[in-house]
Amino acid sequence: MPEVPKVIYLDYAATTPVDPRVLEAMLPFLQAQGEFANASSWHRPGFKARAAVEAARAQVAALVGAEAGEIVWTSGATESNNLAIKGAIEFNATGRAHIVTARTEHKCVVDTCRYLETRGVGVSFLKPAANGIVSPEQVLEALTPDTLLVSLMWVNNETGVVQDIARLAPLLRERGVLFHVDAAQAAGKLPIDLRRVPVDLLSLSAHKLYGPKGAGALYVRRKPRARLAPQMHGGGHEWGMRSGTLATHQLAGMGAAFELAARRLEGDAAAVAGLRDRLWQRLRELPRIHRNGDPAACAPHVLNISFEGVEGESLRAALPGLAVSSGSACSSATQEPSYVLRALGRSDDLANASLRFSLGRGTTAAEVDQAAAMVMEKVRWLRSLSPLEAWEV
Amino acid sequence: MPIYFDHNATTPLEPRVLEAMQPYLTGPYGNPSSVHRYGRAARDAVEAARAQVAALAGAQAGEVVWTSGGTESNNLALKGATAAAAATRVLYGATEHPSVLESAESLAARGWQVETIAVGADGLVDWPAFAAQLARAPLCIAALMAANNETGVIQDVARAGALVHGAGALLLSDAVQAAGKIPLDFAASGADLMSLSAHKLYGPKGVGALLVKAGVELVPLLHGGGQEHGLRGGTENVAAIVGFGAAAELAQQELEARAETLLALRRRLEAGLAALPGAAIFARDAARLPNTVQFGLRGWEGEALLMALDRRGIAVSSGSACSSGKGQPSHVLLGMGLPRDVAFGAIRVSLGKDNTAAEVDRFLAVLGELRLAAAA
Amino acid sequence: MAQPSTDANPFGYSEAVWRLFNQAPRAGAFAPGTAGVVAGTAQSNAAHAVLRIELQLAGGRVADSRFRAYGCPTTIAVGAWLAGWSLGRTVAELRALGAADLRAALEFSDDRAHCGLLGEDALRNALEKLQR
Incomplete structure (x- = not known):
C-alpha cells in the first residue's frame, strides 16, 4: 500500500x-x-x-x-x-x-x-x-x-x-x-x-x-x-x-x-486565535513574508500571508497536503490575482503568492506546526529554484 | 399508522438517497470551488x-443548472430570460404553480404585458385560443407546466413548443411534478427551459435544477462567485445535490414500476370515489399523473375535510401546499372554469410509491364515514 | 477530520508536469566560471515567469546541464525537462527542438502554450550565445 x-x-x-x-x-x-x-x-x-x-x-x-x-x-x-x-x-x-x-x-x-x-x-x-x-x-x-x-x-x-x-x-x-x-x-x-x-x-x-x-x-x-x-x-x-x-x-x-x-463563541474564538497566532509565530521565521490585513483588527480564525520570491500557482501546487485557499488558482492561466489583496495595494505577484489559512474547531497545535513546517520548506525550495533569487539575493 | 397522501407537496427521503448523501453530510468535504483535495472531491x-x-430528464449534463428548488428554477427562467430583453409579452398557463404565476406577474411592474393561457374544464390548453393569442403580438417567453400539481393533468408541451417557437419565443416547462412520474425527454420536449x-x-x-438549452441567454438571479457558469452564484449544496442525483437515478430505474404501482392505487381510489355519492373527480378524463386525484365531496368544504382527515391521521392537501391555510379557492380549478364553491371543496390526494392498497381502502372508508357525518 | 481520498496529483496537471515539478531534477546552476557553460534566459510578460537554462558542452555535445525557474509548475517542469533532454544532444539537435515538442513531451494544455514558448526561447537564447 x-x-x-x-x-x-x-x-x-x-x-x-x-x-x-x-x-x-x-x-x-x-x-x-x-x-x-x-x-x-x-x-x-x-x-x-x-x-x-x-x-x-x-x-x-x-x-x-x-x-x-x-x-x-x-x-x-x-x-x-x-x-x-x-x-x-x-x-x-x-x-x-x-x-x-x-x-x-x-x-x-x-x-x-x-x-x-x-x-x-x-x-x-x-x-x-x-x-x-x-x-x-x-x-x-x-x-x-x-x-x-x-x-x-x-x-x-x-x-x-x-x-x-x-x-x-x-x-x-x-x-x-x-x-x-x-x-x-x-x-x-x-x-x-x-x-x-x-x-x-x-x-x-x-x-x-x-x-x-x-x-x-x-x-x-x-x-x-x-x-x-x-x-x-x-x-x-x-x-x-x-x-x-x-x-x-x-x-x-x-x-x-x-x-x-452561541454557547461556544468565547471559548472557540480564544482557542482558534491562539492557534492562529502560533501559526504566525512559526511562519515568521521565513524572511520576506507579509501579513495581509490589520493584525490588530482581525477575526480570530484567519491568517493571510503573501510570500515574496515565489510564484503563486507553484506555491499552491507545492502544498498538496495542505487544504488552504490561495490568491491564485491552480491549473488556470486566466485566473486573476486576488482582487481583495490588490485593493489593499499588493502587487499582482504578491497577491498571487498568498495563502489564506483559516482555522476552526478541529484544528490542533500539531497540525499548525506541521502546516508551518510544510509551508516553510516549500517556500525555501521554490526560492532556491528561482533564477531571480539567484541573481538578486 | 398515519397515512401520508400528500406526495405532491413533498416526499419522504428515500433511504438509499440518504445513504448516498451521508458521506457529504458528515464526512470530509469541501467547497467545490476550492482547488485542494477536499474541494475536488466535492466537485466530482x-x-x-x-x-x-x-x-x-433526457438532457445533457451541460444543460443542468443547480438551484435551491423548483421555485428558484421557475424564477430564474422567467426573470432571467426577460431581464435583458426589451419589454414585450409573457404568457403563462392559467393553472401554473404560484412560482411561475407570481414571477410572470412581477414582470408587469417592469412594463411587460402579462397574460394567461386559457385552459378548458379538463385543464388542457385551449389550442385554437392559444394560437390566436400567439398571433396577436410579439412574445418573449411562455410557460406551460408538464403536469399540474393539483389535478395531475399532463399538458402537451411539445405541441405548445412548436407553436411558441413559431412565434419566435422561448418555452419554459415546469416539470417539477412530472419528473420521476412520467418519462421526460428534454431534448424532444419542445421546451427551452425546464x-x-x-x-x-x-x-x-x-435543491432543484433548471435545464437550459444551449443558446438560451439568461441573466442570473443570484449574482456572485461565478458558479454554474455564472448563472447561479453561491456555494453548491453538495450533500443535497448528491441526493438529487441519487434520487434521479433511482427514479429513472424504477420509473415504470413506480408508475404501475401508483396507477393501480389511483384506479382503486377512483373506483372507490365513483361508488361514493357526491364525490366528483376534477379533470377526470384528461391524461393525468399516475399518482394524483383531485376531487370534491358534496357537503364538505375542502379545508374542513382536510382537517377532519388529518384528525384521523390522514395527510392530504386542499390544493398546493404553498396556498394552504390561506382561505383562497384553488386558482387551478378557477382557471379551469369551475365555480368558486366547487373549487372550495377540493381535496388533493397525491399517492407515493410506498403507499398501499390497504391505505387507500382505509382512506375510502374514512371518507364514507365523513360523508355520512356531513349528511346527518 | 477524516481524510478525503487522495491521489498523487490533486490539481489536474499532466503526469509529466507533476513529476518534474515535484522532483525538479537538475535544478541549480554551475559555479560561476565553469568551463564550456553557456546559459540562456527567457522571460514572459512582466516577468511572471523566468527560465534560465545552463548547458555545459564538450565535444559538440551537451555533457551536463542545470536550470532555474520562477513561474508556474509547468514552467518549472519545462526547465527540468529541457535540462534532462539536452544531455548528450548535439547542437543541431538542440536547434531542432521547438515549443510544440515541449508540449508533446509534457502534455500540457492549450492555456499553457506560453510555457512551451518560454522553454524554446531560453534554449534559443543559449544557442545564440554559443554562436557568438
Whole structure:
C-alpha cells in the first residue's frame, strides 16, 4: 500500500464540516419515518415541520440578538446578499439609487452591485486603507443625497479584517441610510448584538459555522422596518420576502449550529486565535513574508500571508497536503490575482503568492506546526529554484 | 399508522438517497470551488449528480443548472430570460404553480404585458385560443407546466413548443411534478427551459435544477462567485445535490414500476370515489399523473375535510401546499372554469410509491364515514 | 477530520508536469566560471515567469546541464525537462527542438502554450550565445 499523504484542513473560512450534533438535529427530517412533510402543509406532519423551522429561526436569531420574526430563510449567504441589495434597491419608493460599498466585499456583493450599475444604479466602491480597514468617516464622505444603502462586510473572508460596524451603524441610522452587513464570516466568531448595533440587514450562512451547505438567512430589521422587494416569487413564504419550499433539515441544522456557536463563541474564538497566532509565530521565521490585513483588527480564525520570491500557482501546487485557499488558482492561466489583496495595494505577484489559512474547531497545535513546517520548506525550495533569487539575493 | 397522501407537496427521503448523501453530510468535504483535495472531491460528486439528473430528464449534463428548488428554477427562467430583453409579452398557463404565476406577474411592474393561457374544464390548453393569442403580438417567453400539481393533468408541451417557437419565443416547462412520474425527454420536449425539484421525487429539500438549452441567454438571479457558469452564484449544496442525483437515478430505474404501482392505487381510489355519492373527480378524463386525484365531496368544504382527515391521521392537501391555510379557492380549478364553491371543496390526494392498497381502502372508508357525518 | 481520498496529483496537471515539478531534477546552476557553460534566459510578460537554462558542452555535445525557474509548475517542469533532454544532444539537435515538442513531451494544455514558448526561447537564447 502506498502511503496516503495526510491532508491538513486549514480552510474553515471556505466551509466547515457539519458538527455531529448538528447532523443529529437534521436526521429526523431526512428519515422516511421522520418529520419529512412540507412545512407549508396544512396537516399535522406539516405543522411539526413548521414547528421545527420556527424553533430553528429562534436559535439563529438568538446568536445575533434579533427577534425570530426578523430572520428570513434563504439558500445561503449569496442569496441573502442578493436579496438584501437588489431587494432594497427595487423596493425603494424614494427614487434614491446610490450604493456605497467596498472593493474588498465578497464577490457576490461586488457582482450584485456591478449588475445594478448596468441598471442605472450608482455604486461607490471604496478603497480600503492598506490594512484593509474602511473607516466610518470614509463611508460618510461617500454618501450622497441619492444614497439608499451602504453594504459592508463585518469580517473579510480573505483577510479576516474586522470593520467597525458598531461605530458606523448609528451614524448611518442618523442619516437615514439603510445599512446591510454581510456577516457570513463574523457570526459565531465575534459577538454580534443587533439590539445594540442598528444594522438594518445582515446576511448569515450556515456552512461557515459547522452547519449544512444550502442554508442561510437574512436578518431584516422590524423596527424601524427595512422593506425589500422579493427576489424569489411564488407562494409567499417568509412574509412574502422569499418563496420556495423550506428545506426543513437544513434549517434545523442551521438552528442547531447557531445555538452551538452561541454557547461556544468565547471559548472557540480564544482557542482558534491562539492557534492562529502560533501559526504566525512559526511562519515568521521565513524572511520576506507579509501579513495581509490589520493584525490588530482581525477575526480570530484567519491568517493571510503573501510570500515574496515565489510564484503563486507553484506555491499552491507545492502544498498538496495542505487544504488552504490561495490568491491564485491552480491549473488556470486566466485566473486573476486576488482582487481583495490588490485593493489593499499588493502587487499582482504578491497577491498571487498568498495563502489564506483559516482555522476552526478541529484544528490542533500539531497540525499548525506541521502546516508551518510544510509551508516553510516549500517556500525555501521554490526560492532556491528561482533564477531571480539567484541573481538578486 | 398515519397515512401520508400528500406526495405532491413533498416526499419522504428515500433511504438509499440518504445513504448516498451521508458521506457529504458528515464526512470530509469541501467547497467545490476550492482547488485542494477536499474541494475536488466535492466537485466530482457535484458533477456525477449532474449527469444523473440530466439522464432522468433526457438532457445533457451541460444543460443542468443547480438551484435551491423548483421555485428558484421557475424564477430564474422567467426573470432571467426577460431581464435583458426589451419589454414585450409573457404568457403563462392559467393553472401554473404560484412560482411561475407570481414571477410572470412581477414582470408587469417592469412594463411587460402579462397574460394567461386559457385552459378548458379538463385543464388542457385551449389550442385554437392559444394560437390566436400567439398571433396577436410579439412574445418573449411562455410557460406551460408538464403536469399540474393539483389535478395531475399532463399538458402537451411539445405541441405548445412548436407553436411558441413559431412565434419566435422561448418555452419554459415546469416539470417539477412530472419528473420521476412520467418519462421526460428534454431534448424532444419542445421546451427551452425546464424546472425540476428533488424533494418531489424522494430526494432532499433545498435543491432543484433548471435545464437550459444551449443558446438560451439568461441573466442570473443570484449574482456572485461565478458558479454554474455564472448563472447561479453561491456555494453548491453538495450533500443535497448528491441526493438529487441519487434520487434521479433511482427514479429513472424504477420509473415504470413506480408508475404501475401508483396507477393501480389511483384506479382503486377512483373506483372507490365513483361508488361514493357526491364525490366528483376534477379533470377526470384528461391524461393525468399516475399518482394524483383531485376531487370534491358534496357537503364538505375542502379545508374542513382536510382537517377532519388529518384528525384521523390522514395527510392530504386542499390544493398546493404553498396556498394552504390561506382561505383562497384553488386558482387551478378557477382557471379551469369551475365555480368558486366547487373549487372550495377540493381535496388533493397525491399517492407515493410506498403507499398501499390497504391505505387507500382505509382512506375510502374514512371518507364514507365523513360523508355520512356531513349528511346527518 | 477524516481524510478525503487522495491521489498523487490533486490539481489536474499532466503526469509529466507533476513529476518534474515535484522532483525538479537538475535544478541549480554551475559555479560561476565553469568551463564550456553557456546559459540562456527567457522571460514572459512582466516577468511572471523566468527560465534560465545552463548547458555545459564538450565535444559538440551537451555533457551536463542545470536550470532555474520562477513561474508556474509547468514552467518549472519545462526547465527540468529541457535540462534532462539536452544531455548528450548535439547542437543541431538542440536547434531542432521547438515549443510544440515541449508540449508533446509534457502534455500540457492549450492555456499553457506560453510555457512551451518560454522553454524554446531560453534554449534559443543559449544557442545564440554559443554562436557568438
